[in-house]
Amino acid sequence: MKTAEQVTFGGSGLDRAAHLRGDAMAQAQMAADPKARCLLLWRGKLLVEGERLERLAWVAPAHPLVTEGPGGEAETPIFLGLDDTGAPLFAQDISAWGAEGQDLTGLGGFVDRSEQQHPDLPEGQVFAELRRIMTRLSPRDAELAATAKAVIGWHASHRFCARCGARSEISQAGWQRGCPACGGQHFPRTDPVVIMLITHGDQVLMGRSPGWPEGMYSLLAGFVEPGETLEAAVRREVLEEAGVRVGAVTYLSSQPWPFPASLMFGCAGEALSRDLKIDPLEIEDAIWVSRSDMMLAFAGEHPRLLPARKGAIAHFLLQNWLADTLD
Numbered sequence: 632m633k634t635a636e637q638v639t640f641g642g643s644g645l646d647r648a649a650h651l652r653g654d655a656m657a658q659a660q661m662a663a664d665p666k667a668r669c670l671l672l673w674r675g676k677l678l679v680e681g682e683r684l685e686r687l688a689w690v691a692p693a694h695p696l697v698t699e700g701p702g703g704e705a706e707t708p709i710f711l712g713l714d715d716t717g718a719p720l721f722a723q724d725i726s727a728w729g730a731e732g733q734d735l736t737g738l739g740g741f742v743d744r745s746e747q748q749h750p751d752l753p754e755g756q757v758f759a760e761l762r763r764i765m766t767r768l769s770p771r772d773a774e775l776a777a778t779a780k781a782v783i784g785w786h787a788s789h790r791f792c793a794r795c796g797a798r799s800e801i802s803q804a805g806w807q808r809g810c811p812a813c814g815g816q817h818f819p820r821t822d823p824v825v826i827m828l829i830t831h832g833d834q835v836l837m838g839r840s841p842g843w844p845e846g847m848y849s850l851l852a853g854f855v856e857p858g859e860t861l862e863a864a865v866r867r868e869v870l871e872e873a874g875v876r877v878g879a880v881t882y883l884s885s886q887p888w889p890f891p892a893s894l895m896f897g898c899a900g901e902a903l904s905r906d907l908k909i910d911p912l913e914i915e916d917a918i919w920v921s922r923s924d925m926m927l928a929f930a931g932e933h934p935r936l937l938p939a940r941k942g943a944i945a946h947f948l949l950q951n952w953l954a955d956t957l958d
């Protein structure tokens with residue numbers, strides 16, 4: 632697909648400078664570089680600024696929030712790479728901050744619209760949920776945000792060795808955890824998910840999960856299982872959820888999706904029939920939607936169907952299906 636990398640989080644060619652991760656002297660020199668900057672994350676939310684919160688906000692790596700952390704227990708920051716001027720970029724998690732007096736009502740909700748202002752950071756630099764602001768970020772900021780959120784989220788849930796249970800330690804500038812007890816080495820995980828544009832003639836298959844806002848439908852999706860190809864995962868998920876058999880499957884575009892650690896593989900599949908048999912344990916409903924109905928939904932003018940959410944690969948694939956630009 633020619634436009635594959637134009638998807639949100641489609642990448643910006645960031646120089647990750649992986650060869651510098653294991654070099655302690657280079658890491659120390661880069662952290663002391665006056666051009667170096669550090670991105671802060673708090674409970675999965677990113678520090679952003681601007682009138683529409685359209686830019687990542689940065690602090691110096693020498694800032695006490697980076698070097699000491701809110702509770703005085705800061706770990707090594709994550710080395711994200713080098714920007715186009717060669718300036719080193721880092722990320723640090725300050726989730727230990729208690730956020731006293733801040734609006735915490737939206738945390739963990741379907742869409743978190745709350746913002747938190749740390750008292751030691753400039754006015755206007757706030758922590759915001761990535762799903763809310765992802766379509767406003769530049770491709771570079773989006774790649775940095777997705778990378779930092781996924782790696783920091785992995786550290787937060789992998790503090791102990793999966794082999795022996797001992798507490799593990801950050802190494803390789805945040806790109807690895809090592810176990811001092813058994814020598815085990817652990818690497819940030821990315822979980823493959825297939826999301827599929829299943830068509831039959833001029834209709835596309837859409838489904839909805841329980842609890843979604845009324846009228847919201849999306850493309851079917853599911854985790855790839857061990858020992859399975861992407862093609863097999865597409866056919867299995869569609870058969871399980873909607874009872875539809877799928878013939879030819881092709882790959883279209885991929886999207887890092889750091890909620891918390893997925894890589895979405897956008898695929899196209901040709902349904903062999905339109906007969907539906909929904910599994911109520913997996914999805915609440917599945918429907919075939921014609922091209923003209925999808926056009927109305929995208930225009931916000933469909934009586935029952937909400938438009939797909941911008942930024943998600945489902946929106947991107949449907950948009951390209953409508954524009955006939957899937958090739």
Ligand SMILES: [Zn+2]
Nearest residue numbers: 792795810813
């Ligand atoms: Zn171990």
